[in-house]
Amino acid sequence: MRDALVAAAFRLFLERGYEQTTVDDIVALAGVGRRSFFRYFPSKEDVVFPDHERCLADMTAFLAAGTDDEPVRRVCDAARLVLLMYAENPAFSVQRYRLTRQVPGLRAYELSVVWRYERALAGYLRARYAGLRDGTLRADVIAAAVVAAHNNALRSWLRSDGQGDAEAAVDHALEHVRAAFGAETVPAVTDGPDDVVVIVSRRGAPLWRVVQELEAALGRG
Amino acid sequence: MRDALVAAAFRLFLERGYEQTTVDDIVALAGVGRRSFFRYFPSKEDVVFPDHERCLADMTAFLAAGTDDEPVRRVCDAARLVLLMYAENPAFSVQRYRLTRQVPGLRAYELSVVWRYERALAGYLRARYAGLRDGTLRADVIAAAVVAAHNNALRSWLRSDGQGDAEAAVDHALEHVRAAFGAETVPAVTDGPDDVVVIVSRRGAPLWRVVQELEAALGRG
DNA sequence: GCTCCGGCGGTACTGAGTGCCGTGCCGATC
């Protein structure tokens, strides 16, 4: 029933556009009553994102399941769950992406979905950074950065019609965030003394390049 | 006319709630025709954010007006324009904040507004980082981080009923972002040789603390 | 066979948003 409604809806959306398709059209094509549509989808927008609710629950469960020595890594892993959902059905994801790009109402709806993901990540980080000075600020900023990096890679993959390695692109993007915000802890070096790294930098050098040097020197490049 | 509609709308929204107020109620109180409401506000949500359109235009103009040696600083300054708009009328902003917090539809609308701000910032940074490897990624992430930091400070100020120094809070939050992403360039030292800074770091130290050390050493703390 | 119940459909309603047209008010023109 749900699947039949989604299929009918997308067929009409692609044929004549989202706003030109009424709920009556959809239920007529699916051969069900109008009331049943709203039993399965709270609104017309929801039929475009039939799996986000489940994915959000998965992410929440993942974050609640446990902690990690490195909170940033944990939220990056949580973000990857979203990519997996998109990658499950590339053709569908690409069609939906084109739809949401040109329909303002769908874009707004997608933003509210993304916002809920971001709040889930920020909530986890806020708990981990509780007590730290500017802990909530740090949590919010990192959550926003993780979401932005994820979406940057995801959307460039969607724009390319699902060609290329989406996971690698997202990994690369998330690695940038981890580079910027740093890993709070790294595996201890057990087979040697506490070695040190010396960075020499000209005053006036781009700071982020210095950070890249640091990363390379610390063996995280 | 616009102001009369906004005043009537907020009076009713605060009295009986947003969803319990119809557009007919608003125009009846304001003493104007229903059709005129939609002439000034494309939707019922728009009457809650009567000045965002102007602010967005201001930000776009500010970003288009010129560049900066340090793009991150420029987008931080652009973000401050939004705070100024909120600070112009603290009482109104606090009321609106409470309204948007408890009405899902308004929250979704606000997200779409914030998204447009973020895209404006990201567009500026994308142009500045054009050609750099991962330039658009870096632009999107920084824009998201700036918006998140700004909103973190703004909302904590709104939660405190407009008490405290909003500008100082936002400055502090944005400074965190600049610390994480660094300044690409700093003023050249003219009255001395190209001096160098040496940082010694234990492998395993938190990277972001190392960045803070770097900043302090480079005289940007 | 009877009842209870959950999924489904139909009807009627509210309210947002739109298109169209009439009206009154204004300065400009002859």
Place this chain on the structure above:
DNA sequence: GATCGGCACGGCACTCAGTACCGCCGGAGC
């Protein structure tokens, strides 16, 4: 001074999303 053209406003009628309510039916249990 009468007329014309633009413009802002109001009113009416309509579409469509979303909701409340009720009636129908088929299966499970007694």
